[in-house]
Amino acid sequence: MLMLVPGYAMPPPPAQSTQGEAQAAGAAAAGAAAAAGTEIADEGSQEPVILEGVLGGPQDVADEAIAGSVLVRQGQNRYRIRLTKGLHEVTFGDIADYLAAQMLPPGIPPSELRLISKGKTASREDVLDKSGSNKEFSILLLFREGFHLAEEGTRWMREQAEELTQAEAKITSLAKRVEANFCDAETSLQLAEVAGRVETFLQSVESVRVNATKLPAMEELGPHLLRDRARKANDRLQALRKAVRF
Structure with a gap:
């Protein structure tokens, strides 16, 4: 038999967790895992064909x-x-x-x-x-072997083509500022940034494999055409950077 010291009362038993509390705890754990970068598997998320x-x-x-x-x-x-x-x-x-x-x-x-x-x-x-x-x-x-790599290359080429188009538009905009002598330090920084993007593309495009079946549909997105566009953009950038005066 357990004897208690006079004036001491036993603490109440811990309350049973309710279903709502359990769900809240699970949600909190999931949130913590997501915050920590842990991937939570979603079983059955992809149905078999x-x-x-x-x-x-x-x-x-x-x-x-x-x-x-x-x-x-x-x-x-x-x-x-x-x-x-x-x-x-x-x-x-x-x-x-x-x-x-x-x-x-x-x-x-x-x-x-x-x-x-x-x-x-x-x-x-x-x-x-x-x-x-x-x-x-x-x-x-x-x-x-290599099929999935070629598929990834095709997707990469499409994404890079969009970025190259944006870079070409930026070069045209900056060229107007340079030709009008409205240049400042910010203009020089923007030219350097665009030049870095174009140079990175030129270094990468040589090693990218593209699914041959996608080339006819890509037309202007072919690796050789994109490389030629990037080279022209790079040449124009170098000329603009030399012409900058501020």
Whole structure:
């Protein structure tokens, strides 16, 4: 038995936390994590892609006309292709062409797809299965080395093209001030800032890879044209910086 000193009372038991308090604590912890730069995973935020199509016939072809099927796996994504021909008559090239044309996001050429079967990279000319089996055939889909790098290069080129256009407009504005002899220390600083941006672009553009399939649509955004624009802008900047008088 616990004996208490006269005049001493036991402290009240701790109150049970309510659901609202628990939620508030969770929100506070999440806020603290965000403030500290901790990334909080959002499970299920990206739904897997599940598509089905028919190679060699209309999408509503009768089941009795289907000779086999192929399941293509790419991460969580699943692409099921039903075939009107046997597996021994369909090549991996046929599958790659169908995936690029009908199932994958636009702009991905079949040549960038790497199809893995039985642990090996398949050639376009290889047939799916020479045995004549009609069981569902499974393929793993990957992208060839450098594809994602080229995609990033294309995105970078678009962003840099916008910045180069802004730099050219700034150069034109500063040129008017220089030609009118309205120059001061701020003009010189702005010229130096724009020159730094243009020089950085020139140093980077040589090493950037661009997805070849995007070049026709990019037109004036091609690496060579952008490089020529940047060189002209750089030459004009150097001339303006020499002409500054204040």
